[in-house]
Amino acid sequence: MARITFQGQTYECSADEPLLEALNRKGCNLPYGCRAGVCQACMLKATRGTPPATAQVGLEKKLQKKNYFLSCLCRTDSDMEVALPDPADKYHASIVFEKEFLSPSVIRLRSSRPDGFTYQPGQFVNLLQPDLGLARSYSLASTGEDNFLEFHIRLIPGGRMSGWIADTVENGTFIFVSDAMGNCCYNTRYSDSPLLLAGTGTGLAPLYGILRDAIGHGHQKPVELLHGGLNSEGLYYRPELQQLAERHDCFTYRPCVLNGDAPAGGVQGAIDEQLQQLLKSGHDWRIFLCGDSDMVNTMRKLCLAHGIDESDIHTDAFG
Numbered sequence: 001m002a003r004i005t006f007q008g009q010t011y012e013c014s015a016d017e018p019l020l021e022a023l024n025r026k027g028c029n030l031p032y033g034c035r036a037g038v039c040q041a042c043m044l045k046a047t048r049g050t051p052p053a054t055a056q057v058g059l060e061k062k063l064q065k066k067n068y069f070l071s072c073l074c075r076t077d078s079d080m081e082v083a084l085p086d087p088a089d090k091y092h093a094s095i096v097f098e099k100e101f102l103s104p105s106v107i108r109l110r111s112s113r114p115d116g117f118t119y120q121p122g123q124f125v126n127l128l129q130p131d132l133g134l135a136r137s138y139s140l141a142s143t144g145e146d147n148f149l150e151f152h153i154r155l156i157p158g159g160r161m162s163g164w165i166a167d168t169v170e171n172g173t174f175i176f177v178s179d180a181m182g183n184c185c186y187n188t189r190y191s192d193s194p195l196l197l198a199g200t201g202t203g204l205a206p207l208y209g210i211l212r213d214a215i216g217h218g219h220q221k222p223v224e225l226l227h228g229g230l231n232s233e234g235l236y237y238r239p240e241l242q243q244l245a246e247r248h249d250c251f252t253y254r255p256c257v258l259n260g261d262a263p264a265g266g267v268q269g270a271i272d273e274q275l276q277q278l279l280k281s282g283h284d285w286r287i288f289l290c291g292d293s294d295m296v297n298t299m300r301k302l303c304l305a306h307g308i309d310e311s312d313i314h315t316d317a318f319g
Helices: 019-025 061-065 160-167 201-216 238-247 271-279 293-305
Strands: 002-006 009-013 043-048 068-070 080-083 091-103 106-112 124-129 134-139 148-154 174-178 195-200 223-229 251-257 286-292 313-318
Touching (some): 201 223, 271 293
Parallel strands (some): 286 313
Antiparallel strands (some): 002 009, 091 106, 106 148
């Protein structure tokens, strides 16, 4: 059994269990996201002892040298003292200057773009709330042309991070954002290919960034965007998307609802059914799928079944 010290308390942890699970089971309340070593929300720093190399896979070299590791990947029988990340090592300070409810369940948060912060539209970051020990992954809806960062936050009943954003965050609040991650992004080599974008709920956030990035690069081939919601109330940003469709002949916006009447220009039915209809067109699509993980996986399988090469399918599945 390893003896792990965290915030002044020492816990005995088995090497058979990831450190994240062991410490949280003992009430430590460590932040986490995907639990698979992708989002890096569960990162800790070993202030005494050495983390296993397998728990540092995917981290930047500078963070590895500072003894950072991913607690969801860490199984160890060695004693360590661990701490939450120092925001100065991994996170950029950003100041909120706009918070707006886009629907009863979606908040748009805009914050200052930190000096030197680079990203590609469609990537995601971790937002850190150090006082509460919270870190959650959110996709960027902004583009490189914006001088701010934009997030679309889905309010989750009982969700600690979204609840904090809804109830406490206001203009002037500092938030901390990680470096951008992910590869669900537009690439200029797609300039001669039609693009098919499909997402549910706040899966629109990365798609909105990707769409505007493609248009900003002068993309002329057809761009189809399917945005699905349980009902019309869930289809936020409709005016903005309709205006983009009016200004750019290559772009078609297709809102779709599972229940109730569809909005003007939209369709009633499941988004995967609408996706399947577009896949039957025979176009050589480059595809971007974002939102609920189960629906993203369903849509991905549909694309593969229609002969789309896996390398042409980009996904951002929300856990």
